[in-house]
Amino acid sequence: MKIDLTDTTASKINKALVQGRHAIGTPAVGMVLTMVIVTDEENAYDALKAAEEASREHPSRTLVVIKRVARTPRDRTQSRLDAEVRVGSDAGTGETVILRTYGEVSDHADSVVLPLLLPDAPVVVWWPVDAPDIPSKDPLGALAQRRITDMYAVEAPLAALEARVSSYAPGDTDLAWTRLTPWRSMLAAALDQARTPVISAAVESEAENPSAELLARWLGARLHVPVERVVTAGPVVTAVRLGTEKGEILIDRPEGPLATLSLPGQPARTLALKVRSTSELIAEELRRLDADEMYAIALRGEAAEENTSHV
Structure with missing residues (x-):
């Protein structure tokens, strides 16, 4: 009506x-x-x-x-x-x-x-x-x-x-931060499986991508390592590389809804990592209405007070 x-x-x-x-x-x-x-x-x-x-x-x-x-x-x-x-x-x-x-x-x-x-x-x-x-x-x-x-x-x-x-x-x-939730979840899971300290990091995306910049700042704050920004032709974040003493952890999504996860000493796996709609992003934001401390940390590139050995 x-x-x-x-x-x-x-x-x-x-x-x-x-x-x-x-x-x-x-x-x-x-x-x-x-x-x-x-x-x-x-x-x-x-x-x-x-x-x-x-x-x-x-x-x-x-x-x-x-x-x-x-x-x-x-x-x-x-x-x-x-x-x-x-x-x-x-x-x-x-x-x-x-x-x-x-x-x-x-x-x-x-x-x-x-x-x-x-x-x-x-x-x-x-x-x-x-x-x-x-x-x-x-x-x-x-x-x-x-x-x-x-x-x-x-x-x-x-x-x-x-x-x-x-x-x-x-x-x-x-919403530039909200778009990163699947990336953050996948990176946290990868680090839990790898169980090795990260010594370097790189985030790949198109130039002037705010999500990529937030992701780089968040990784730097949480892992206490320098994070390189690499410009690629992709429309969004296309890859994250984490260097460890055992080898490289790589999440690669050059295009489409699928990403490839590579861990040292393990075969590569294909995982879903689609670009979500605006309605999905808004729905996620409405699930919690308290202050988003991780967003503040990513903005400022500051380490959280709690243990930051994992993302």
């Missing part, structure tokens, strides 16, 4: 949500969090689709904030809020409200969003593009326990990474 509201208020939107739930016969609210997506019109469809797919695992109220760009003098002086309310099959497993803000309302989007948050439920804010310089100090970001950005969406990802180092606050994370 869809309800369109023009020149509306947060109070009227809440009433429309109640009306929609009653109309489809599901007045009870069983959602576990509020997902706020801050985006533009061009990227709104893909972001909302990813959030709806992730809501199958994490039923949520999704609020999509689209700040409309003023194109005429009248647009610049006009202050208005339009909304599209979706419930039932039109909203995945939760509820969706698409908010389009005009004029001064765009400068105070937090005052629109605040009354629409689920009571006593975590808040996650995701910027698919155009994230603020300091997410935790953004008015919408300040409402959230988890703030998700994506360095792949900017023109200079490594410059954005350095900015994230200085602006990091507990609760920040980035």
Whole structure:
């Protein structure tokens, strides 16, 4: 069910949500969090689709904030809020409200969003593009326990990474880091099997790849070894090489969903290591909403206080 509201208020939107739930016969609210997506019109469809797919695992109220760009003098002086309310099959497993803000309302989007948050439920804010310089100090970001950005969406990802180092606050994370979870798991398993100290490391990827840079910093912090960055033609991280006294540990994924794992003295094995969809990445981030200490360590390239003999 869809309800369109023009020149509306947060109070009227809440009433429309109640009306929609009653109309489809599901007045009870069983959602576990509020997902706020801050985006533009061009990227709104893909972001909302990813959030709806992730809501199958994490039923949520999704609020999509689209700040409309003023194109005429009248647009610049006009202050208005339009909304599209979706419930039932039109909203995945939760509820969706698409908010389009005009004029001064765009400068105070937090005052629109605040009354629409689920009571006593975590808040996650995701910027698919155009994230603020300091997410935790953004008015919408300040409402959230988890703030998700994506360095792949900017023109200079490594410059954005350095900015994230200085602006990091507990609760920040980035999908460039989330994309590394399968790599980190595979590397940890490989080191557990090899049981030998690492004396050198190298990460191979295309140039300006933020995930590769985070992986290199994480390995350096956890293993206390220098990590070489090697530029290849691959679209993502293509290989990680760990030098040991017994030989090289290699995870090689030049292309496709499969990787080859090579350990000293053992035959090579083929393992699944696919590039995951945005909805899978978002679903992973919603599984834990506490501070991601490993992301902070990877950003800064610092060793953790605990034992760091293994990754």
